[in-house]
Amino acid sequence: MHRDVTHDDVVSGEPRIRVLVVDDHSVVRKGLRTFFGMLDDIEVVGEAADGLHALDLLAALAAEDALPDVVLMDLEMPRMDGISATAEIKKTFTDVEVVALTSFSEAERVHLALEVGAAGYLLKDADADEVGVAVRAAHRGEIHLDAAVVSKLTRSLRQPAETAAVLTPREREILALVAQGQSNRDIARALTISERTTRTHVSNVLGKLGLVSRTQAALWAIREGLAPGP
Known part of the structure:
Protein backbone atom coordinates (compact mmCIF):
# COMPACT_ATOMS: atom_id res chain seq x y z
CA MET A 1 0.00 0.00 0.00
CA HIS A 2 1.43 3.36 -0.99
CA ARG A 3 1.94 5.81 1.86
CA ASP A 4 0.42 9.22 1.08
CA VAL A 5 2.19 12.33 2.32
CA THR A 6 -0.09 14.21 4.71
CA HIS A 7 -0.09 17.82 5.81
CA ASP A 8 1.64 16.85 9.05
CA ASP A 9 4.46 15.27 7.07
CA VAL A 10 5.30 18.45 5.26
CA VAL A 11 7.32 21.42 6.40
CA SER A 12 7.75 24.32 3.97
CA GLY A 13 6.55 22.07 1.17
CA GLU A 14 9.14 19.36 1.83
CA PRO A 15 8.36 15.89 3.27
CA ARG A 16 9.89 15.18 6.64
CA ILE A 17 13.08 13.13 6.70
CA ARG A 18 12.14 9.68 7.97
CA VAL A 19 14.62 8.10 10.39
CA LEU A 20 14.98 4.62 11.87
CA VAL A 21 17.01 4.50 15.10
CA VAL A 22 18.98 1.29 15.75
CA ASP A 23 20.76 0.95 19.10
CA ASP A 24 20.74 -1.69 21.82
CA HIS A 25 20.54 0.94 24.56
CA SER A 26 16.97 2.08 25.16
CA VAL A 27 18.14 5.35 26.69
CA VAL A 28 19.93 6.25 23.44
CA ARG A 29 16.86 5.43 21.36
CA LYS A 30 14.61 7.40 23.71
CA GLY A 31 16.95 10.38 23.68
CA LEU A 32 17.11 10.48 19.89
CA ARG A 33 13.35 10.10 19.58
CA THR A 34 12.82 12.96 22.04
CA PHE A 35 15.28 15.19 20.16
CA PHE A 36 13.81 14.50 16.73
CA GLY A 37 10.33 15.07 18.18
CA MET A 38 11.32 18.71 18.70
CA LEU A 39 12.24 19.18 15.02
CA ASP A 40 9.85 20.09 12.24
CA ASP A 41 11.71 18.40 9.40
CA ILE A 42 12.72 15.00 10.87
CA GLU A 43 10.58 12.21 12.30
CA VAL A 44 11.42 8.83 13.83
CA VAL A 45 9.45 6.07 12.11
CA GLY A 46 10.79 3.18 14.18
CA GLU A 47 13.32 1.84 16.66
CA ALA A 48 15.30 -1.40 16.73
CA ALA A 49 17.54 -2.92 19.40
CA ASP A 50 19.80 -4.84 17.01
CA GLY A 51 20.54 -5.44 13.36
CA LEU A 52 18.12 -8.32 12.88
CA HIS A 53 15.27 -6.31 14.35
CA ALA A 54 16.19 -3.42 12.07
CA LEU A 55 16.05 -5.61 8.97
CA ASP A 56 12.65 -6.97 10.00
CA LEU A 57 11.32 -3.44 10.50
CA LEU A 58 12.70 -2.30 7.15
CA ALA A 59 11.06 -5.23 5.38
CA ALA A 60 7.72 -4.35 6.99
CA LEU A 61 8.09 -0.67 6.07
CA ALA A 62 9.10 -1.58 2.51
CA ALA A 63 5.91 -3.61 2.14
CA GLU A 64 3.97 -0.43 2.95
CA ASP A 65 6.13 1.69 0.62
CA ALA A 66 7.22 3.60 3.72
CA LEU A 67 10.97 3.03 4.01
CA PRO A 68 12.95 5.53 6.08
CA ASP A 69 15.34 7.90 4.37
CA VAL A 70 18.11 7.46 6.94
CA VAL A 71 19.06 4.77 9.45
CA LEU A 72 21.11 5.78 12.50
CA MET A 73 23.04 2.57 13.16
CA ASP A 74 24.91 1.64 16.33
CA LEU A 75 27.96 -0.49 15.50
CA GLU A 76 28.15 -2.64 18.65
CA MET A 77 24.96 -4.68 19.20
CA PRO A 78 23.99 -8.27 20.05
CA ARG A 79 22.65 -10.82 17.53
CA MET A 80 23.65 -8.74 14.50
CA ASP A 81 26.05 -5.80 14.76
CA GLY A 82 25.78 -2.55 12.85
CA ILE A 83 28.36 -3.45 10.24
CA SER A 84 26.59 -6.65 9.17
CA ALA A 85 23.22 -4.88 9.27
CA THR A 86 24.53 -2.01 7.15
CA ALA A 87 25.81 -4.45 4.54
CA GLU A 88 22.39 -6.11 4.34
CA ILE A 89 20.56 -2.79 4.19
CA LYS A 90 22.68 -1.46 1.33
CA LYS A 91 22.24 -4.74 -0.53
CA THR A 92 18.46 -4.91 -0.09
CA PHE A 93 17.29 -1.31 0.41
CA THR A 94 19.75 0.58 -1.74
CA ASP A 95 18.09 4.00 -1.44
CA VAL A 96 18.23 4.01 2.36
CA GLU A 97 21.22 5.92 3.74
CA VAL A 98 23.00 4.61 6.84
CA VAL A 99 24.84 6.80 9.33
CA ALA A 100 27.03 4.90 11.81
CA LEU A 101 26.69 5.78 15.49
CA THR A 102 29.99 5.36 17.27
CA SER A 103 32.08 6.46 20.22
CA PHE A 104 35.50 8.02 19.77
CA SER A 105 37.20 4.84 21.01
CA GLU A 106 35.43 2.81 18.33
CA ALA A 107 36.26 5.23 15.53
CA GLU A 108 38.49 2.84 13.60
CA ARG A 109 35.59 0.38 13.32
CA VAL A 110 33.78 3.00 11.28
CA HIS A 111 35.95 2.05 8.30
CA LEU A 112 34.31 -1.37 8.23
CA ALA A 113 30.91 0.30 8.12
CA LEU A 114 32.05 2.64 5.34
CA GLU A 115 33.36 -0.31 3.35
CA VAL A 116 29.92 -1.93 3.32
CA GLY A 117 28.12 1.24 2.32
CA ALA A 118 27.52 3.56 5.27
CA ALA A 119 27.20 7.16 4.11
CA GLY A 120 28.90 8.63 7.16
CA TYR A 121 29.23 8.54 10.92
CA LEU A 122 28.17 10.40 14.02
CA LEU A 123 29.67 10.41 17.49
CA LYS A 124 27.26 9.32 20.23
CA ASP A 125 28.25 12.29 22.37
CA ALA A 126 27.69 14.79 19.56
CA ASP A 127 25.64 17.89 20.31
CA ALA A 128 21.96 17.51 19.54
CA ASP A 129 22.13 20.05 16.72
CA GLU A 130 24.93 18.06 15.07
CA VAL A 131 22.72 14.97 15.00
CA GLY A 132 20.21 16.88 12.93
CA VAL A 133 22.94 18.23 10.67
CA ALA A 134 24.29 14.71 10.03
CA VAL A 135 20.85 13.30 9.21
CA ARG A 136 20.04 16.15 6.84
CA ALA A 137 23.42 15.80 5.13
CA ALA A 138 22.92 12.06 4.56
CA HIS A 139 19.45 12.70 3.17
CA ARG A 140 20.86 15.23 0.69
CA GLY A 141 23.61 12.85 -0.38
CA GLU A 142 26.25 14.94 1.36
CA ILE A 143 28.96 13.93 3.83
CA HIS A 144 29.15 15.07 7.42
CA LEU A 145 32.61 14.50 8.93
CA ASP A 146 33.22 15.02 12.63
CA ALA A 147 36.42 17.01 13.05
CA ALA A 148 37.20 15.22 16.33
CA VAL A 149 37.70 11.87 14.65
CA VAL A 150 38.73 12.72 11.09
CA SER A 151 42.44 12.58 11.91
CA LYS A 152 42.07 9.21 13.60
CA LEU A 153 40.05 7.83 10.71
CA THR A 154 42.41 9.12 8.04
CA ARG A 155 45.40 7.51 9.80
CA SER A 156 43.69 4.13 9.88
CA LEU A 157 42.27 4.32 6.35
CA ARG A 158 43.49 1.46 4.20
Whole structure:
Protein backbone atom coordinates (compact mmCIF):
# COMPACT_ATOMS: atom_id res chain seq x y z
CA MET A 1 0.00 0.00 0.00
CA HIS A 2 1.43 3.36 -0.99
CA ARG A 3 1.94 5.81 1.86
CA ASP A 4 0.42 9.22 1.08
CA VAL A 5 2.19 12.33 2.32
CA THR A 6 -0.09 14.21 4.71
CA HIS A 7 -0.09 17.82 5.81
CA ASP A 8 1.64 16.85 9.05
CA ASP A 9 4.46 15.27 7.07
CA VAL A 10 5.30 18.45 5.26
CA VAL A 11 7.32 21.42 6.40
CA SER A 12 7.75 24.32 3.97
CA GLY A 13 6.55 22.07 1.17
CA GLU A 14 9.14 19.36 1.83
CA PRO A 15 8.36 15.89 3.27
CA ARG A 16 9.89 15.18 6.64
CA ILE A 17 13.08 13.13 6.70
CA ARG A 18 12.14 9.68 7.97
CA VAL A 19 14.62 8.10 10.39
CA LEU A 20 14.98 4.62 11.87
CA VAL A 21 17.01 4.50 15.10
CA VAL A 22 18.98 1.29 15.75
CA ASP A 23 20.76 0.95 19.10
CA ASP A 24 20.74 -1.69 21.82
CA HIS A 25 20.54 0.94 24.56
CA SER A 26 16.97 2.08 25.16
CA VAL A 27 18.14 5.35 26.69
CA VAL A 28 19.93 6.25 23.44
CA ARG A 29 16.86 5.43 21.36
CA LYS A 30 14.61 7.40 23.71
CA GLY A 31 16.95 10.38 23.68
CA LEU A 32 17.11 10.48 19.89
CA ARG A 33 13.35 10.10 19.58
CA THR A 34 12.82 12.96 22.04
CA PHE A 35 15.28 15.19 20.16
CA PHE A 36 13.81 14.50 16.73
CA GLY A 37 10.33 15.07 18.18
CA MET A 38 11.32 18.71 18.70
CA LEU A 39 12.24 19.18 15.02
CA ASP A 40 9.85 20.09 12.24
CA ASP A 41 11.71 18.40 9.40
CA ILE A 42 12.72 15.00 10.87
CA GLU A 43 10.58 12.21 12.30
CA VAL A 44 11.42 8.83 13.83
CA VAL A 45 9.45 6.07 12.11
CA GLY A 46 10.79 3.18 14.18
CA GLU A 47 13.32 1.84 16.66
CA ALA A 48 15.30 -1.40 16.73
CA ALA A 49 17.54 -2.92 19.40
CA ASP A 50 19.80 -4.84 17.01
CA GLY A 51 20.54 -5.44 13.36
CA LEU A 52 18.12 -8.32 12.88
CA HIS A 53 15.27 -6.31 14.35
CA ALA A 54 16.19 -3.42 12.07
CA LEU A 55 16.05 -5.61 8.97
CA ASP A 56 12.65 -6.97 10.00
CA LEU A 57 11.32 -3.44 10.50
CA LEU A 58 12.70 -2.30 7.15
CA ALA A 59 11.06 -5.23 5.38
CA ALA A 60 7.72 -4.35 6.99
CA LEU A 61 8.09 -0.67 6.07
CA ALA A 62 9.10 -1.58 2.51
CA ALA A 63 5.91 -3.61 2.14
CA GLU A 64 3.97 -0.43 2.95
CA ASP A 65 6.13 1.69 0.62
CA ALA A 66 7.22 3.60 3.72
CA LEU A 67 10.97 3.03 4.01
CA PRO A 68 12.95 5.53 6.08
CA ASP A 69 15.34 7.90 4.37
CA VAL A 70 18.11 7.46 6.94
CA VAL A 71 19.06 4.77 9.45
CA LEU A 72 21.11 5.78 12.50
CA MET A 73 23.04 2.57 13.16
CA ASP A 74 24.91 1.64 16.33
CA LEU A 75 27.96 -0.49 15.50
CA GLU A 76 28.15 -2.64 18.65
CA MET A 77 24.96 -4.68 19.20
CA PRO A 78 23.99 -8.27 20.05
CA ARG A 79 22.65 -10.82 17.53
CA MET A 80 23.65 -8.74 14.50
CA ASP A 81 26.05 -5.80 14.76
CA GLY A 82 25.78 -2.55 12.85
CA ILE A 83 28.36 -3.45 10.24
CA SER A 84 26.59 -6.65 9.17
CA ALA A 85 23.22 -4.88 9.27
CA THR A 86 24.53 -2.01 7.15
CA ALA A 87 25.81 -4.45 4.54
CA GLU A 88 22.39 -6.11 4.34
CA ILE A 89 20.56 -2.79 4.19
CA LYS A 90 22.68 -1.46 1.33
CA LYS A 91 22.24 -4.74 -0.53
CA THR A 92 18.46 -4.91 -0.09
CA PHE A 93 17.29 -1.31 0.41
CA THR A 94 19.75 0.58 -1.74
CA ASP A 95 18.09 4.00 -1.44
CA VAL A 96 18.23 4.01 2.36
CA GLU A 97 21.22 5.92 3.74
CA VAL A 98 23.00 4.61 6.84
CA VAL A 99 24.84 6.80 9.33
CA ALA A 100 27.03 4.90 11.81
CA LEU A 101 26.69 5.78 15.49
CA THR A 102 29.99 5.36 17.27
CA SER A 103 32.08 6.46 20.22
CA PHE A 104 35.50 8.02 19.77
CA SER A 105 37.20 4.84 21.01
CA GLU A 106 35.43 2.81 18.33
CA ALA A 107 36.26 5.23 15.53
CA GLU A 108 38.49 2.84 13.60
CA ARG A 109 35.59 0.38 13.32
CA VAL A 110 33.78 3.00 11.28
CA HIS A 111 35.95 2.05 8.30
CA LEU A 112 34.31 -1.37 8.23
CA ALA A 113 30.91 0.30 8.12
CA LEU A 114 32.05 2.64 5.34
CA GLU A 115 33.36 -0.31 3.35
CA VAL A 116 29.92 -1.93 3.32
CA GLY A 117 28.12 1.24 2.32
CA ALA A 118 27.52 3.56 5.27
CA ALA A 119 27.20 7.16 4.11
CA GLY A 120 28.90 8.63 7.16
CA TYR A 121 29.23 8.54 10.92
CA LEU A 122 28.17 10.40 14.02
CA LEU A 123 29.67 10.41 17.49
CA LYS A 124 27.26 9.32 20.23
CA ASP A 125 28.25 12.29 22.37
CA ALA A 126 27.69 14.79 19.56
CA ASP A 127 25.64 17.89 20.31
CA ALA A 128 21.96 17.51 19.54
CA ASP A 129 22.13 20.05 16.72
CA GLU A 130 24.93 18.06 15.07
CA VAL A 131 22.72 14.97 15.00
CA GLY A 132 20.21 16.88 12.93
CA VAL A 133 22.94 18.23 10.67
CA ALA A 134 24.29 14.71 10.03
CA VAL A 135 20.85 13.30 9.21
CA ARG A 136 20.04 16.15 6.84
CA ALA A 137 23.42 15.80 5.13
CA ALA A 138 22.92 12.06 4.56
CA HIS A 139 19.45 12.70 3.17
CA ARG A 140 20.86 15.23 0.69
CA GLY A 141 23.61 12.85 -0.38
CA GLU A 142 26.25 14.94 1.36
CA ILE A 143 28.96 13.93 3.83
CA HIS A 144 29.15 15.07 7.42
CA LEU A 145 32.61 14.50 8.93
CA ASP A 146 33.22 15.02 12.63
CA ALA A 147 36.42 17.01 13.05
CA ALA A 148 37.20 15.22 16.33
CA VAL A 149 37.70 11.87 14.65
CA VAL A 150 38.73 12.72 11.09
CA SER A 151 42.44 12.58 11.91
CA LYS A 152 42.07 9.21 13.60
CA LEU A 153 40.05 7.83 10.71
CA THR A 154 42.41 9.12 8.04
CA ARG A 155 45.40 7.51 9.80
CA SER A 156 43.69 4.13 9.88
CA LEU A 157 42.27 4.32 6.35
CA ARG A 158 43.49 1.46 4.20
CA GLN A 159 45.97 2.47 1.54
CA PRO A 160 44.44 2.11 -1.93
CA ALA A 161 46.32 0.13 -4.53
CA GLU A 162 46.50 3.27 -6.68
CA THR A 163 47.45 6.87 -5.98
CA ALA A 164 45.96 10.18 -7.06
CA ALA A 165 48.11 9.97 -10.18
CA VAL A 166 45.50 7.66 -11.75
CA LEU A 167 42.86 10.40 -11.54
CA THR A 168 42.21 12.94 -14.26
CA PRO A 169 42.32 16.66 -13.35
CA ARG A 170 38.51 16.74 -13.44
CA GLU A 171 38.28 13.70 -11.17
CA ARG A 172 40.64 15.33 -8.68
CA GLU A 173 38.52 18.46 -8.77
CA ILE A 174 35.38 16.46 -8.08
CA LEU A 175 37.08 14.46 -5.34
CA ALA A 176 38.03 17.69 -3.58
CA LEU A 177 34.40 18.84 -3.70
CA VAL A 178 33.22 15.46 -2.37
CA ALA A 179 35.67 15.89 0.51
CA GLN A 180 34.08 19.26 1.27
CA GLY A 181 30.80 17.40 1.81
CA GLN A 182 29.08 18.55 -1.35
CA SER A 183 26.34 16.48 -2.94
CA ASN A 184 26.24 15.48 -6.61
CA ARG A 185 23.73 18.26 -7.21
CA ASP A 186 26.01 20.84 -5.58
CA ILE A 187 29.02 19.61 -7.58
CA ALA A 188 27.09 19.61 -10.84
CA ARG A 189 25.97 23.19 -10.21
CA ALA A 190 29.48 24.34 -9.25
CA LEU A 191 31.11 22.79 -12.32
CA THR A 192 28.24 23.42 -14.74
CA ILE A 193 27.85 19.74 -15.61
CA SER A 194 24.94 17.34 -15.28
CA GLU A 195 24.26 15.26 -12.17
CA ARG A 196 24.61 12.14 -14.30
CA THR A 197 28.09 13.21 -15.37
CA THR A 198 28.94 13.98 -11.75
CA ARG A 199 27.77 10.52 -10.64
CA THR A 200 29.90 8.95 -13.36
CA HIS A 201 32.99 10.87 -12.25
CA VAL A 202 32.43 9.95 -8.58
CA SER A 203 31.97 6.30 -9.52
CA ASN A 204 35.17 6.39 -11.59
CA VAL A 205 37.10 7.93 -8.67
CA LEU A 206 35.91 5.22 -6.29
CA GLY A 207 36.70 2.49 -8.81
CA LYS A 208 40.20 3.77 -9.59
CA LEU A 209 41.10 4.12 -5.91
CA GLY A 210 39.46 0.89 -4.82
CA LEU A 211 37.11 2.67 -2.42
CA VAL A 212 33.41 1.97 -1.94
CA SER A 213 31.86 5.11 -0.46
CA ARG A 214 31.94 8.88 -0.77
CA THR A 215 32.95 9.17 2.87
CA GLN A 216 35.95 6.91 2.33
CA ALA A 217 36.89 9.03 -0.67
CA ALA A 218 36.57 12.22 1.38
CA LEU A 219 38.78 10.85 4.17
CA TRP A 220 41.33 9.65 1.63
CA ALA A 221 41.41 13.06 -0.08
CA ILE A 222 41.97 14.78 3.27
CA ARG A 223 44.76 12.40 4.19
CA GLU A 224 46.49 12.86 0.82
CA GLY A 225 46.27 16.64 1.05
CA LEU A 226 43.86 16.98 -1.87
CA ALA A 227 41.31 18.67 0.38
CA PRO A 228 41.37 20.42 3.76
CA GLY A 229 39.92 18.68 6.80
CA PRO A 230 36.76 19.92 8.52
